[in-house]
């Protein structure tokens with residue numbers, strides 16, 4: 001099961017050899033690991049690490065990778081219907097970037113001893129989680145702009161701190177991901193600014209999209225801190241640098257002024273500045289709806305998974321051809337060396 005009990009390693013690769021060490025050596029390695037974390041150092045793939053740290057990273061990084069590739073689907077849906085060549089080119093580039101993010105992240109997870117086949121199998125059989133946000137439909141062109149502005153905006157808020165994650169391969173992958181996400185966020189906001197200068201119908205379309213996505217974006221940061229079983233260890237190990245609620249608050253504080261410039265209303269009557277806290281207060285999130293979606297019962301869960309599985313099956317011939325080519329090359333090199 002893809003959760004805390006995720007099994008690292010599978011039948012598709014040489015199993016990791018257990019390292020035989022005495023409990024004294026074990027204690028020394030753990031002390032070195034703890035010292036590195038306390039010193040804000042980086043753990044690398046070849047370094048010793050506690051099993052629970054490895055499992056947590058595989059869980060989080062693979063969930064993140066799945067989110068990137070499933071995240072291609074709601075927007076990909078609009079490539080053929082983009083309103084101009086310019087918008088189509090931008091959207092193609094963005095969706096392609098998300099596929100690239102998935103690849104960096106699968107590669108980072110593989111350094112921990114799991115395989116891409118295993119991770120994809122978990123996704124395709126519905127055992128793996130991916131971000132709740134991608135289980136909602138994109139009903140109009142304004143949804144594409146709002147995804148860029150709010151969904152990618154939430155993603156950046158969550159992912160910038162991951163550039164300082166204690167696991168080196170994940171942290172390094174996130175540097176490039178964040179640069180690209182920043183472009184995604186700006187293109188979304190710019191496209192909405194243009195629509196807001198258009199007709200009444202276009203403005204209404206933007207407002208409707210904001211109304212539908214706002215609460216889902218707040219939920220994206222994960223359950224409240226008190227109900228977040230993984231946060232304590234994630235924070236202690238320097239994987240997470242801010243809690244779910246802290247990031248959600250930062251997001252709300254950043255978005256309110258942007259909404260004013262855009263000229264849209266955020267659909268929350270309880271949203272107001274709290275001078276005492278120095279933050280915006282906001283209303284209650286529907287966590288029942290969030291969990292229903294995370295557990296496979298959102299509006300598009302089945303459709304997303306079916307599309308993803310079909311894409312994988314349709315791509316089988318490419319993987320077969322690439323493998324056959326690699327085998328041929330290896331045989332040729334062997335022949336030349338003989």
Ligand code: BYC
Nearest residue numbers: 003064067068071098130131132155220222228229230231
């Ligand atoms: N959706 O203890 P918690 C993107 C799960 S990519 C589904 O707080 P943690 C983008 C959580 O996995 C967006 N499940 O967990 C892409 C856990 O379940 P398990 C993805 C969620 O790990 C393309 C349980 O709830 N970003 O934005 O400490 C285009 C309890 O949660 C969600 C990342 O993955 C959710 N929203 O914190 C555009 C970033 N939230 O595994 C945009 C990296 C929670 O115990 N990940 N769950 O069964 C993280 O930062 C953390 O994993 C999370 C959750 C903040 C998401």
